[in-house]
Amino acid sequence: MSEGERLTELAKRRGFYFPAAGAYGGAAGFWTYGPQGAALKSNVEDAWRDRFVLQEGHQEISAPDVMPEAVFEASGHLDGFDDMIIECGECGATHRADHIVEDNTDIEEAESLPNEDVMDIIADHDIACPSCNASLAGEPVDNFNLMFATNIGPGTSSPGYLRPETAQGIFVEFPQLSEYARNQLPFGVAQIGKAYRNEISPRKSLVRVREFTQAELEHFVDPEEDEPPLADVEDVTLPLYSGESQQAADGGVEQLTVGEAVDEGVVTSDWVAYYLGVARDWYERIGIDMDRFRFRQHLPGELAHYAADCWDAEAEIDGDWIEITGFAYRGDYDLQKHAEHSGEDYTVFKQYDEPVTVERPTVDPDMSYLGPEFGGDAQSVADALEALAERDPEAFEGEDVTVEVDGEAYTVPVEETDFSVETVTENGEHVRPHVVEPSFGVGRLIYTMLAHAYTEDEVDGEERTYLDLPPEQAPTTVGVFPLMDKDGMAEYAREIASALREAGHSVTYDDSGAIGRRYRRQDEIGTPYCVTVDYESVEEDTVTVRERDSTEQKRVSIDGLAETIARLTEGETTFDDL
RNA sequence: GCGGCGGUGGUCUAGUGGUAGGACCUGAGCCUUCCAAGCUCAUGGCCCGGGUUCAAAUCCCGGCCGCCGCACCA
Secondary structure: OOHHHHHHHHHHHHOOEEEOOHHHOOOOOOEEEOHHHHHHHHHHHHHHHHHHHHOOOOEEOOOOOEEEHHHHHHHOHHHHHEEEEEEOOOOOOEEEHHHHHHHHOOOOOHHHOOHHHHHHHHHHOOOEOOOOOOEOOOOOEEEEEOOOEEEOOOOOOOEEEEOOOOHHHHHOOHHHHHHHOOOOOOEEEEEEEEEEOOOOOOEOOOOEOOEEEEEEEEEEEOOOOOOOOHHHOOOOEEEEEOHHHHHOOOOOOEEEEHHHHHHOOOOOOHHHHHHHHHHHHHHHHOOOOHHHEEEEEOOHHHOOOOOOEEEEEEEEEOOEEEEEEEEEEEEOHHHHHHHHHHOOOOOEEEEEEEEEEEEEEEOOOOHHHHHHHHHHHHHHHHHHHHHHHHHOHHHHOOOEEEEEEOOEEEEEEHHHOOOEEEEEEEEEEEEOOEEEEEEEEHHHHHHHHHHHHEEEEEEOOEEEEEEOOOOOOOOOOEEEEEOOOOOOHHHHHHHHHHHHHHOOOOEEEOOOOOHHHHHHHHHHOOOOEEEEEOHHHHHHOEEEEEEOOOOOEEEEEOOOHHHHHHHHHOOOOOHHHO
């Protein structure tokens, strides 16, 4: 059985996750997190929030899953997602219809043509299937959109989409979010939420799904001025698999510190390097095996439409590398697009230390002259004059000035342009922030954590399976058992369970069957500690605490038990020191 | 979406054209002074639809789901 199969079996049996709506046959790519899985997910999200929001001083928001079409027109997802697909009737291969047309004809931008036209072109040119050479003439051209579409309100006049990434919910609200950050760069806005992609072929349980949780951080920075606090992470060692190494015959993963990676230019963006460092330690914190982990740089052809440089964090499972996080330097792509499409201001005003006095050439052309003179071109001429004044004020020194519009020259008397050089005081400038984006797939993190935590060993000759999840992440912190359900032990144990719950621990109480069975049950869901009440407990107010990984036990006093468990889970003390 | 393989209680699995058996798990009880012990009892199943047949969980077709490969993964 593969690692993945063992995991899926355990996940279903023990309540981590299972295919959704199985009673009706299910739907591929949708999974329900059971009690253990939901608790684990919640813990991972809390740990992420702690590190990437609280510790960084960022803000967190929660935007809608459904957004109106305009948002995705601006973001590029509508075009980027609406692929023309043609399927070969012979071999069944699916191809991008627009690409096939572009490759076989002089036509460019075939994507902008209606599907019928593309079909006709394929028939007219008798284009063949690139896979098997059969003719594609007559095969239908379909759209395949990876976004889930819906209608907002009754009717179809207001289309909406389920977001394919949580990021747009942040970008689109930038003007408001900037206000909350008092318009001071840099600032970061995070979001943990669902995203949806109508994948052609969901695979590998939680790895490729149609509905998933993302934890995304959009860190808005001034590209000219802001620097990450690299000193905080410069000694963190990163396993880097650069684009260069991937393409080299003998390339492999290089262990470089964040400092070295930046100095040697392996990671070009300091910001990306910073977050690689932060994330590396965080992955370790949540129990990902650092011996089965790497950062892989995207190859040039692999980069998304918005990304300038991108590294993926990848974890090895069953010999495959699973992408668990993307670290992208998105530049100002998204804010720029939303500014263009919405007409709103997606910049931050940066005030200078000292106001700057500059001489600015301006024109205020007399339209009552330009209008009659140039007719419909008058506005273009006025715009050209303005541009020229900024570019080359000396052009206005003579009697006439000549500008070119669409290859045609227009000559205007300078006095009609009202040219002047004004002295203005500038207090600052509008800056369009750049965006650094670490984007985590929560389901994939969970899948990796479970796969890496899955451990088999032997206790007293019996095989045992347990999850060595870090106590902070474990769905349940402590199991409380009476050694036997008699002589007051159960009552005593229930009181202890209540007390531990009141102290904030996640507690399971179990009095069924033999004690060993109960330990194993907790082992399989990764519960780090079990407290057992025996005869001595009732008499002396002590209990045994059993550690999951070693199965060793220590007797401790009931007094301060909750604090003892808390210190163990938080790593402030070790089991050996009890 | 294509191709290959598969689908029997919660899990793992046996099985045959005559409507299913085991193990584990789970629950109840007994026993038990710390690691899946034992005994008794109990709950629970042939993925869905159509076809062939006197009879289908079994054979055929389609669908759904899963795994693998291809394609896709902006």
